[in-house]
Structure formats: structure tokens, C-alpha cells
Amino acid sequence: MGEITEACRTFVVNDPNLTVYEVLRLLRILEGETTIGGITCKMTVSSVMAALGFLYYKGMLRVDRERLTVKLTSKVEWDVKSLVELEIRGAVYALSRAEALRDALKKRDMEIIYEFSQLPINYDSLMRKFAFMQSFQDVDGKEIIFVGDDDFLSVTCSLLGRPKRVVVVDLDERLLEGIRELSDKYGLEIETYKHNFIYPLPDELQGSFDTFCTDSPHCLGGILLFVSRGVSALKRGTETAGYFVFQTVNEPLLMTFETRQKLLKLITNEMNGVIYGMLPASIKYITPRNEDEKLMEVFLEATKRPSLEEYYRHVEETLKPSSKFIEFYPEFSMETSMITRVVFREPKPLIEGEYNKKAEEKYGPIYSWAIIEQHIAKEK
Amino acid sequence: MGEITEACRTFVVNDPNLTVYEVLRLLRILEGETTIGGITCKMTVSSVMAALGFLYYKGMLRVDRERLTVKLTSKVEWDVKSLVELEIRGAVYALSRAEALRDALKKRDMEIIYEFSQLPINYDSLMRKFAFMQSFQDVDGKEIIFVGDDDFLSVTCSLLGRPKRVVVVDLDERLLEGIRELSDKYGLEIETYKHNFIYPLPDELQGSFDTFCTDSPHCLGGILLFVSRGVSALKRGTETAGYFVFQTVNEPLLMTFETRQKLLKLITNEMNGVIYGMLPASIKYITPRNEDEKLMEVFLEATKRPSLEEYYRHVEETLKPSSKFIEFYPEFSMETSMITRVVFREPKPLIEGEYNKKAEEKYGPIYSWAIIEQHIAKEK
Known part of the structure; x- marks a missing residue:
């Protein structure tokens, strides 16, 4: 990871978005098949081109000339997928x-x-x-x-x-x-x-x-x-x-x-x-649990009423505006x-x-x- | 669906957010187990209480008094899940x-x-x-x-x-x-x-x-x-x-x-x-495909160079600013x-x-x- 970032930096020094985070985003996008124009990350075209070159020369990029797409040759191991x-x-x-x-x-x-x-x-x-x-x-x-x-x-x-x-x-x-x-x-x-x-x-x-x-x-x-x-x-x-x-x-x-x-x-x-x-x-x-309790109380108390109409009436009477935060x-x-x-x-x-x-x-x-x-x- | 919305409307007429869409959102939340306080939709507390009452009296709501949670008794059939x-x-x-x-x-x-x-x-x-x-x-x-x-x-x-x-x-x-x-x-x-x-x-x-x-x-x-x-x-x-x-x-x-x-x-x-x-x-x-083609051309042409350094140089020389949109x-x-x-x-x-x-x-x-x-x- 650091290697790609460093290699890109050597080539394009002016891209403020060329961070480890953005390179990770790029790799994530490259997990799927995408055209170069279809890549969406904050890095500039120059930086994306540099990163693609790096991956290509390291044998990590699969290029489909017919479909105009690029893709990683193998899956990246993501640490925290969720x-x-x-x-x-x-x-x-x-x-x-x-x-x-x-x-x-x-x-x-x-x-x-x-x-x-x-x-x-x-x-x-x-x-x-x-x-x-x-x-x-x-x-x-x-x-x-x-x-x-x-x-x-x-x-x-x-x-x-x-x-x-x-x-x-x-x-x-x-x-x-x-x-x-x-x-x-x-x-x-x-x-x-x-x-x-x-x-x-x-x-x-x-x-x-x-x-x-x-x-x-x-x-x-x-x-x-x-x-x-x-x-x-x-x-x-x-x-x-x-x-x-x-x-x-x-x-x-x-x-x-x-x-x-x-x-x-x-x-x-x-x-x-x-x-x-x-x-x-x-x-x-x-x-807080006591707030949940209060609402549940209102609800349970209301459900003791014999009909939906009575339920409604009880809720309306019980829920009164208050000044507490x-x-x-x-x-x-x-x-x-x-x-x-x-x-x-x-x-x-x-x-x-x-x-x-x-x-x-x-x-x-x-x-x-x-x-x-x-x-x-x-x-x- | 319309039935719940209508029932709530009868009870709470002043909630501008009481739409079919919001009721759908509420049902979606109730698919999971949640406290009443934990429900998050644009409807007011009154409207949510009304909807809960409706579901309860129709036998569609499971109430866990110990955990203070509510949940639908059966799964809603969603039309367009994705x-x-x-x-x-x-x-x-x-x-x-x-x-x-x-x-x-x-x-x-x-x-x-x-x-x-x-x-x-x-x-x-x-x-x-x-x-x-x-x-x-x-x-x-x-x-x-x-x-x-x-x-x-x-x-x-x-x-x-x-x-x-x-x-x-x-x-x-x-x-x-x-x-x-x-x-x-x-x-x-x-x-x-x-x-x-x-x-x-x-x-x-x-x-x-x-x-x-x-x-x-x-x-x-x-x-x-x-x-x-x-x-x-x-x-x-x-x-x-x-x-x-x-x-x-x-x-x-x-x-x-x-x-x-x-x-x-x-x-x-x-x-x-x-x-x-x-x-x-x-x-x-x-x-457009021709834009993708142009970028792919620059990339493929560059990868013919024998080294990563030469690749970088080629990309840099080829990508020139243009005035086209x-x-x-x-x-x-x-x-x-x-x-x-x-x-x-x-x-x-x-x-x-x-x-x-x-x-x-x-x-x-x-x-x-x-x-x-x-x-x-x-x-x-």
C-alpha cells in the first residue's frame, strides 16, 4: 500500500488527495471491473494513471482491451470489511x-x-x-x-x-x-x-x-x-x-x-x-433506558384498553408536552x-x-x- | 398499508410526515427488534404510537416487556428490496x-x-x-x-x-x-x-x-x-x-x-x-465510450515502455490540458x-x-x- 502511494507521489507530487486512504479506495474500486474513465476517487487523472502503471508493472492489474476495462488480478485482503x-x-x-x-x-x-x-x-x-x-x-x-x-x-x-x-x-x-x-x-x-x-x-x-x-x-x-x-x-x-x-x-x-x-x-x-x-x-x-421505559409504559398501559379507539384516546391523554430535555x-x-x-x-x-x-x-x-x-x- | 396510514391519520391529523412512504419506513424498522425510543423515522411520537397501536390490535406486533422492545410478528413482503x-x-x-x-x-x-x-x-x-x-x-x-x-x-x-x-x-x-x-x-x-x-x-x-x-x-x-x-x-x-x-x-x-x-x-x-x-x-x-477509449489508449501506449519510470514519463507527456468539456x-x-x-x-x-x-x-x-x-x- 505505502509502496503504491510512494510510487505515485514520485510521479505526481501535486495531488493533495494522494493518501493511503485514497489509494485504498482506488483498490476497492479496482476489485470490480471498471473502465479508467469510470473510476471515481478523489485522486487526479494523473495519480490514477500512475497507480495503474504501478499495479500493471507489478503484475497486479488485468487489462481487458476489448471491454476497455481494468481489474485487479487478485482480491485485496481487507482488514475491516464491515x-x-x-x-x-x-x-x-x-x-x-x-x-x-x-x-x-x-x-x-x-x-x-x-x-x-x-x-x-x-x-x-x-x-x-x-x-x-x-x-x-x-x-x-x-x-x-x-x-x-x-x-x-x-x-x-x-x-x-x-x-x-x-x-x-x-x-x-x-x-x-x-x-x-x-x-x-x-x-x-x-x-x-x-x-x-x-x-x-x-x-x-x-x-x-x-x-x-x-x-x-x-x-x-x-x-x-x-x-x-x-x-x-x-x-x-x-x-x-x-x-x-x-x-x-x-x-x-x-x-x-x-x-x-x-x-x-x-x-x-x-x-x-x-x-x-x-x-x-x-x-x-x-x-437512556428510563426514557425507553417511559414510552413503553405509555404503550403497554394503552394496550389494556378494549379497542383501538380507546387506545388512541389513552395515548393522546398520556403524552403531554414536557420541558425536560x-x-x-x-x-x-x-x-x-x-x-x-x-x-x-x-x-x-x-x-x-x-x-x-x-x-x-x-x-x-x-x-x-x-x-x-x-x-x-x-x-x- | 393504506389502512395503517388512514388509521393513524384519524388519530393524528397534524403530522405532515404521515405518508405511505414514512409508514413503509416504520415497518422496515420494526422488522428488526427495537425500543420505541430507538425508532427513527420522520413521524412524530404521536404518529408512531398510533401506528404501533394499530399493529398491536391487528395482532401484527410482538412486544417484549423485559427487553422493552417491539417487533413485527411476521416479515413484510417488500416489493423492491434492492x-x-x-x-x-x-x-x-x-x-x-x-x-x-x-x-x-x-x-x-x-x-x-x-x-x-x-x-x-x-x-x-x-x-x-x-x-x-x-x-x-x-x-x-x-x-x-x-x-x-x-x-x-x-x-x-x-x-x-x-x-x-x-x-x-x-x-x-x-x-x-x-x-x-x-x-x-x-x-x-x-x-x-x-x-x-x-x-x-x-x-x-x-x-x-x-x-x-x-x-x-x-x-x-x-x-x-x-x-x-x-x-x-x-x-x-x-x-x-x-x-x-x-x-x-x-x-x-x-x-x-x-x-x-x-x-x-x-x-x-x-x-x-x-x-x-x-x-x-x-x-x-x-x-462516452470514446472518452474511455482515449484514456485506455494513453494507458496501453504507456505500458509498452520497458520500465515504470518510462511509463510515468510517457503518461505525463501524453496527458495535456485541453479545453473540451x-x-x-x-x-x-x-x-x-x-x-x-x-x-x-x-x-x-x-x-x-x-x-x-x-x-x-x-x-x-x-x-x-x-x-x-x-x-x-x-x-x-
Whole structure:
């Protein structure tokens, strides 16, 4: 693999997409029969031609002159077949690491995570997010900052990708401790910072990253604040990328048409971000067992009614709007959330100073604030 | 199916997502074991509860109180399994229609399509685009306009979905004739208009559609012009959607960071569009055989050289930049294109009048213009 990449690099030095990941994608395509024009990967025509030449001279390429197609002479041994079969084609390097990841995730303390009104994403969503980032080449060789990381995506990227530097910033020391333990166990060298995003990032983290990732509270204020902190961490004058997640459908608290319009205008016009990808229905959360229990209770209680009409009436009476965050509202749409990738060159954080009353008035309250304040008070 | 939808409607009248398509999605999820909280579809909690009640009273739902899960008692017979397995879960209604579609597509005259420097999308991409539109509920019950349709997506939507009205506007009479033939054969009632997009849409098409689709020339001027025409066709004061396609990676002619930034700013700020989805690497085109031949020639000629170094040298010398559209440049990235979905409420077309020299100066030339003019001259 490295050999092909190196050989291509010798020939074409100017293709920024000539990474191990892209070569893996090319090999994957060549497993099937394809015309040269039919190859689809981010590499340039020159680089693809170089790679084909390399494979041909090594006797690894079968050419059908009649059908105008090329194909590998033998199957590539893929380490982690199931992961590369995700919606966005991705590739990872070692099965043992993927298994380590599954183990690692099992060790997350869900109680701690739920305590902050956070919902962690499920395993498939985590892999999809990693593959999405890989497909844009935002992991390998990159300096990445995680603005909050209850999902342990930092561990995922470090285990399955080849990042240059990984930093996690989070308010919860217990979560950071969990990440540090895994980092030590697997030699990942993840750096952790305890920090409250009400305040700007520490100076040493500003302007020094290629990629940021955040899965903020899903309200306008929360997204703008966390994305702003991520943006403040990006390098200037070069192409960098940021990932955030938000609800895709209307429901009482979150993403109405107007809120989405406001969010996208602020990102486009104020923060100089250009959207490069928005994957609908891509992120699913793990709901706490007590939420599942509540819904099941409503359902089971209703099914004791003698008829479908009575069932309907009971459900309607029982499902009442509530102000609690994780709880299900009757009008809450059950759709999964959306990952968005934004590219920057001259990024400008919308919120630069403290997220105080004034900022809150302008961009909206962050609903898990009260929970965070309680936590801080308890700690003192 | 209709029975479940109707039963739910009786109970919850206010869920706009309570369509046959969403109920199909729900049933698909219930094939597997899931908690109620773990169900992910666009329907609200109320609608999901109603559907579960219906299934339960009909004896079609198995409830595991211990594991808090629900599941169908028997497997649903899916008509077109392979289509629903696409990246975006979609559902279509009859296998026979899917087969009709395959036949229909075979009848496209590729020579006519290539003559306009158009590249049709391949079958998988067509299905992915349809499923993407379905997943956003932009097909069933909707009035849809196709701003150019060399892909026969109009036929796809009519055969596999349940649109209320389908209109195709295109410059090439031969292409429209092909669509009309299929429409007659399958009773699709597709309306066709011959029109040059240099000029605004006919009055009777303005302001009357829920959805527009375009796969314009992939240059800034081309995208802005075709999207503007699409936008002019949308209804006002209600949520409508538009789809367009563009290249996702840097290459000489198309989508640099600056061009993308300009495009997205114009859509967001001038046209009042809000991006709701952007599916990377989703659309692949069918390249003409002579393009494949050219690339294969370069490759085969190069492999006659005695060494890999000589091979590289030959490729480098042979691949020279050219000004022709479909041809492959050495620096052309081979990545597939991107579908984008934009939502509007008060849409405003950027370009309202004729696309003349003045508009061209402002938004850039459209590269297939010369070819279109030649065609018009030849027709006269």
C-alpha cells in the first residue's frame, strides 16, 4: 500500500488527495471491473494513471482491451470489511484496533454522560461519522480538536485513523479521565483539557488545528457557541474543516426553517464557512433506558384498553408536552440527526468572548446550561 | 398499508410526515427488534404510537416487556428490496414498475445526450437521487418540475413514486419526444415543454411547483441560471424544495473553494434558500465510450515502455490540458458529484430575465453555450 502511494507521489507530487486512504479506495474500486474513465476517487487523472502503471508493472492489474476495462488480478485482503461497507465508503487499517474500539466504547459510563443531558451517538453512527471524515481526508495527518467528546470520537479517530495530533476539550473531568485511560492503554497520545465553553478556548489551542468536531446541545445558541469555539481553534489562511451535528426536522425546541436559515446565514456570512456536505439521517443517539421505559409504559398501559379507539384516546391523554430535555414530546419527530461539514480559509468565530447574558439574548439560551451550572456548583 | 396510514391519520391529523412512504419506513424498522425510543423515522411520537397501536390490535406486533422492545410478528413482503437498501433508505411500490424503468432507461439515445455535452447519471445514481428525494418527501403528492432532464428522472419519479404532476422542460425536442413516448406507454401523464433556459420560464410554469430538479452544466453560471429557473417555478409562501448537482472537488473548470463560497452565498442570501442536505459522492455519470477509449489508449501506449519510470514519463507527456468539456484533464479529480437539497419559503430567483452578455459577465459563461447555439442554428 505505502509502496503504491510512494510510487505515485514520485510521479505526481501535486495531488493533495494522494493518501493511503485514497489509494485504498482506488483498490476497492479496482476489485470490480471498471473502465479508467469510470473510476471515481478523489485522486487526479494523473495519480490514477500512475497507480495503474504501478499495479500493471507489478503484475497486479488485468487489462481487458476489448471491454476497455481494468481489474485487479487478485482480491485485496481487507482488514475491516464491515466498516468500509458503510454509507460513505471508508477504510481503516487494522481489525485489532476496531475491536479495541468496541471494547473502549463499552467502558463509557453512560450515567455520567446522561447526567449532562448529553446523548451519545450509537456505534453505527460513530463509524459513519468517522468514515465521513475520512472520505473528506480530515483525519489522517491532521491536527484535530474535539469540542466536547462524550462520544469518544477522539478515541475512534486515533484508533482507526492516523491523525497527527488529537486534543479533547470537555467540561467533565470524569469523561476526560475515561479518554485518558484509553489513550494510555492504546498509546494514542490524546491530549485532554478541562474547560467550560462559556469561556474562550485557552490561548495555546487557538488557531492551531486542521479539523474540529463538535456535537453540541441541539439548540441555536449551543450550536453557535460550540462551532465558534471550534472555529477559533482552526488555523488561518489554509483550508480547514469543521463538523457539527443538528436535528433535521421540525420539533418544538430545535430546528425550524427559520432557525436553520439563521444558523446557516451566520455560518456562511459571519464565520466565512462554506458547507461541503450535509448527511441527512446520519446520527442516531442512544436514549437512556428510563426514557425507553417511559414510552413503553405509555404503550403497554394503552394496550389494556378494549379497542383501538380507546387506545388512541389513552395515548393522546398520556403524552403531554414536557420541558425536560431528553424526554419525548408527542410532536417530537423521531428522525435521526444530520452531520454537517463546513470548510474554512479565513474562519471567524461568531462568538469570541464569554457567552454571557448579552450573547444569550442574541443567540438564544442553551438548554443544558442549568445542568452544567449545577454540576460546577457541586464540584466546588 | 393504506389502512395503517388512514388509521393513524384519524388519530393524528397534524403530522405532515404521515405518508405511505414514512409508514413503509416504520415497518422496515420494526422488522428488526427495537425500543420505541430507538425508532427513527420522520413521524412524530404521536404518529408512531398510533401506528404501533394499530399493529398491536391487528395482532401484527410482538412486544417484549423485559427487553422493552417491539417487533413485527411476521416479515413484510417488500416489493423492491434492492432499492430500499440504498444509502438513503427509500421505498418504491411495485417491482414491475422498477423493471419498466430499467427498460425505459435503455431506450435513451446516448448520442443525442452527449451531443449537448450532457453526461447522464448512471442507474445507481438515479435510484440514489430518487430515494434521496423520497426520504425528504418531495415526490409523493407533489407537483415537480425538471429543469432539463437528460437523466429521465421525471420518468423515474413517475414510475416509482406517486407525484401529483410532473413537468419536464428541455431544449432538445428529441429528448422530450423520448420522455413523451415512455409517458404514453406507461400512462404517466408527464407534460413536456421545449424551452431554452436563456429565457425565463413560460408564465404558466411560474410559481406553481413544490419541487424542482436540475442537473445543470457544472459551472457557476450554469448552476445559477438553472437553479434560478427552477426557483422561479416554485410556489410562494409555503415550504418548497429544489435539487441541484455539482462537482465536489477542485479541478480546473468547476468547483474551487471561492466558486463554491460564491454559489452558496448567492443561494443563501439572494435566493433565500436554506440547505437541508448535501450528499457527497452521490452522483456518477456515464462517460462516452470514446472518452474511455482515449484514456485506455494513453494507458496501453504507456505500458509498452520497458520500465515504470518510462511509463510515468510517457503518461505525463501524453496527458495535456485541453479545453473540451467532457475530456479528462491530468489535474481533473475523478470524484463523483454531489446532490444538494435546498428548501425555500419565499424563493427569489437570482437571474430573472434573459441570460445575456451582462448576466454572463456577472455570473460567468456557460461552457456548453456554443454547442447549444450550434444546435439551434442547425435546427433552423
